[in-house]
Amino acid sequence: MSTTTSYMGLTLKNPIIVGASTYTNSAAKIKKLEQHGAAAVVLKSLYEEQILADSGKLVEQDDMYFWYPEAIDVVNGFSKEDGVNEYINLIKDAKSAVDIPVIASINCRTPKEWPAFAQKIESAGADGLELNIYISPADIDAGRSVEETYLAIVKEVRANTKLPVAVKIGYYFSDVARFVTQLSSTGIEGLVLFNRYFRPDIDIEALRLANDNIFSAPQEITLSLRWVALLADKVECDLVGATGVHDYAGVVKELLAGARAVQVVSALYKSGPQAIEKMVSGLETWMQKHNYDSIDAFRGMVAKGPENTAAFERVQFMRRTTGQYQEAPR
Numbered sequence: 001m002s003t004t005t006s007y008m009g010l011t012l013k014n015p016i017i018v019g020a021s022t023y024t025n026s027a028a029k030i031k032k033l034e035q036h037g038a039a040a041v042v043l044k045s046l047y048e049e050q051i052l053a054d055s056g057k058l059v060e061q062d063d064m065y066f067w068y069p070e071a072i073d074v075v076n077g078f079s080k081e082d083g084v085n086e087y088i089n090l091i092k093d094a095k096s097a098v099d100i101p102v103i104a105s106i107n108c109r110t111p112k113e114w115p116a117f118a119q120k121i122e123s124a125g126a127d128g129l130e131l132n133i134y135i136s137p138a139d140i141d142a143g144r145s146v147e148e149t150y151l152a153i154v155k156e157v158r159a160n161t162k163l164p165v166a167v168k169i170g171y172y173f174s175d176v177a178r179f180v181t182q183l184s185s186t187g188i189e190g191l192v193l194f195n196r197y198f199r200p201d202i203d204i205e206a207l208r209l210a211n212d213n214i215f216s217a218p219q220e221i222t223l224s225l226r227w228v229a230l231l232a233d234k235v236e237c238d239l240v241g242a243t244g245v246h247d248y249a250g251v252v253k254e255l256l257a258g259a260r261a262v263q264v265v266s267a268l269y270k271s272g273p274q275a276i277e278k279m280v281s282g283l284e285t286w287m288q289k290h291n292y293d294s295i296d297a298f299r300g301m302v303a304k305g306p307e308n309t310a311a312f313e314r315v316q317f318m319r320r321t322t323g324q325y326q327e328a329p330r
């Protein structure tokens with residue numbers, strides 16, 4: 001029996017990738033993740049702003065910073081302390097510490113200047129590059145649509161590196177299916193569905209914002225499952241299921257929906273890196289029980305067929321169906 005899978009041209013010994021986070025910001029921590037069974041890691045992200053500040057290009061940016069001048073100081077300080085050279089060293093150190101693939105990550109929002117940096121990431125030895133594109137849906141840009149900016153970023157990065165490129169996106173698009181398929185045909189190798197954005201809450205006694213909603217809950221997996229299931233057959237790149245994968249059952253669900261791999265972060269903060277071992281052994285036990293000798297033997301199985309597709313497409317709860325959805329008690 002084999003739990004091997006492939007993602008963006010990389011062979012993974014199992015489908016569990018540790019997502020970008022503070023768990024992946026040092027070679028020592030990454031080594032530990034490998035020892036606990038991680039098949040690959042995405043490094044903590046470097047910010048586009050750090051790259052621009054480091055190259056003195058920040059001030060040339062358009063009025064993005066004009067209304068928020070403090071950002072320049074913050075980003076400049078940030079860059080000096082924790083800048084691009086450190087990031088390059090992190091890639092090199094991680095690569096010499098572990099045998100699993102190391103994917104670099106950039107948080108970005110514009111296609112300007114910074115994509116040339118992708119060459120340095122490639123030269124440092126990274127196995128791939130993940131772009132965490134984070135354009136707030138609250139941003140109102142008269143120039144171009146949010147979707148156009150995504151496509152422009154990918155085009156620039158693609159022109160600057162031969163590394164396999166993945167894009168991690170959120171779900172705030174007016175037409176998710178159309179945009180994801182369009183993005184998948186730009187020459188990228190992977191798409192991560194979905195990122196989990198910051199979710200501010202309100203403390204009604206202290207009358208202020210509450211920021212303690214940092215980690216996902218297992219129930220959040222359903223959003224990713226739906227879109228992986230609906231799109232896995234339609235996209236031209238590999239899909240990774242992310243957000244809300246907390247245990248082996250979550251891994252199996254994403255694979256049954258059609259994902260090539262999963263990314264996990266919150267599960268590690270909640271249960272430690274041992275969570276990875278449990279996911280791998282749970283997956284193996286489940287495969288044995290169901291007589292599958294490879295992931296390809298069952299990948300995408302529950303996404304197929306008109307009935308399942310219809311269920312994933314359904315948005316409204318139906319009052320009286322075949323009994324699958326019960327009417328709420330009055």
Ligand SMILES: Cc1cc2nc3c(=O)[nH]c(=O)nc-3n(C[C@H](O)[C@H](O)[C@H](O)COP(=O)(O)O)c2cc1C
Pocket residue numbers: 019020021022043044045105107132168194195196214215216217242243244245263264265266267
């Ligand atoms: C503490 C913390 C730090 C994170 N840092 C990054 C980051 O640097 N870059 C990034 O793309 N995503 C980052 N993320 C998002 C995660 O990679 C992931 O997409 C998200 O947590 C959803 O997955 P999960 O449900 O397994 O936590 C971070 C998440 C957490 C909780």
